[in-house]
Amino acid sequence: MLASTVSFAQNDEQPEMSFFITSVGGGDGGNLGGLVGADTHCQALASAVDRGDSTWRAYLSTQGINAVDARDRIGTGPWYGAVGNLIARDQDHLHGDTLEQARLGNGLHPFHARTESGEIVPGILTREYGLDVSKHDILTGSTPEGRAYPTGDDQTCSNWSNNSGGSARVGHHDRHGFMDNSWNSTHNTRGCSQEELIPSGGAGLFYCFAIE
Template sequence: MSKLFALGFLGIVAFGAVSLFAAPEIAQAQAGLIPCGTGSPTAPGYVPCQLCHVFVLGNNIVKFLLVPSALNPIPIVLVIATFLFAWGGFVWVTAMGNPSRVQQGQQILLATVIGLLIVYGAWLFISLALDVFGVATFTGTGNWWEIDCSSPIVGGPPPPPPPPIPGCWALGAPCVMAPPGCCAPNVCDVGGTNTCIAPPPAGKQVFVTSTPFQGNLGGPIGADAICQGLADAAGIGGLRAWNAWVSKIGPPPDHAKDRIADHPYFRLDNTPVANGVADLQSGTILAPINQDEFRNTVIGGLGNPNSQVWTGTEDNGNVSGNECSGWMDSGGPPFGSRGTIGNATQIDSNWTDETSSPWCNSQYRLYCFEQ
């Protein structure tokens, strides 16, 4: 009986050795027992050999012996087992009542069954044990019988960064004609500098209009429409709504502080202006609102009409006594009305309440706040 097992073991070893030498031919039919180093090193998809591939080779040989595939639909182990079953049955049937021959045939059949149980039972036992202990879960190795030499070695050097994508640019580079998203994680400043700029901070934006207007704005709603139209024309409107910083007496009174959503506000160059409406009605803001919808800086100063802005609003955010008859009048002296103006170059109370003396036929800018 021991001779029988020895012969079977030697047969399997011999088959494995033959498989090594026959691997190039086998590779043509089934991706190869040898997982690397085949073909020209300059050919596309060439895989250089590593130590890991030694284990892949052993795993491939085991699969070739035990697992059905396109190359061997009936695994070699089952072919050998079939031969042993036939041999044992033949010895048993031809025993002619000879007890020793009957016993020999039975032992061959029993040894074959035990061998199959050991071979496939070991595989099943290992698989169940590793599943129970969750080895694949906490090691990330996946199926224990699959060896992936392409995975990075844990603890080894980090992989090199991916090469830059052609057609994408850094901060300050032109981007209008570039593919969408070329500035990521930055943004393309379309309609402004037309270059890649840093993304806007969390909050809303504010600008002063590039165009001055007389006091007949069509009421506060008309002033809002002016802001929206200028924002759309400059490419910063989109789905965003823009309201003007203007107040009217009413009735009912319409205060600028109530017309503006409570958000942090930034100029279009991302300079902080106010942390919220409370800052806008505190008498002091963080930076002058001196940038128009095209990101041009407004030049001027106190008393300079170029930087003066219609507001009708005191420094506390409430309506002042002069607001061009609800922003429906553009008359001059002696029968016209007057309106309060602020100054876009200032950060103290003058930003919204510089003077209330101008006649409404004068032309001044507007502050526009994103909502």
């Protein structure tokens, strides 16, 4: 049994990466240059590891009259991480849209949800590996269903164009913390500046998905 398993692993081609967490943010807090700037950042990071042949989109929602749902930006799946692991088969699997899918859960956890180069993003559970500074707050601006929030309280740092005041909704890629541990909608940041993202465990990172 072991021999056949090893043989399968050796002969089976690893799926191409179609999901990653940005290794670095935009450097200006919640000001990512809007959705276009965030998408460009995803594309550049993917290109740096020879995956620029796909079209990449940031998993971010926006608010207002022309609100955009993050889930509608990222294609239909399946999505695989940098080390070939399955993140989600489709939208239902990713967001737990059905009772069964919610029970099963997706493949996002600290050792599978990695950067474009396959590095582990520091989180609460990785401290024992010497990664002491948590960066598990991942910008999304989204509800647990991957939808935009209604107009009102700022959940998107003014649609990813503001680096002061305001707030952004974040998820925890490591599913760990003191509040709800959703991968895409856990709590709000203290503000939108780079400095205000840090205290709760953030660095302005976000999810990127290949749509083709």
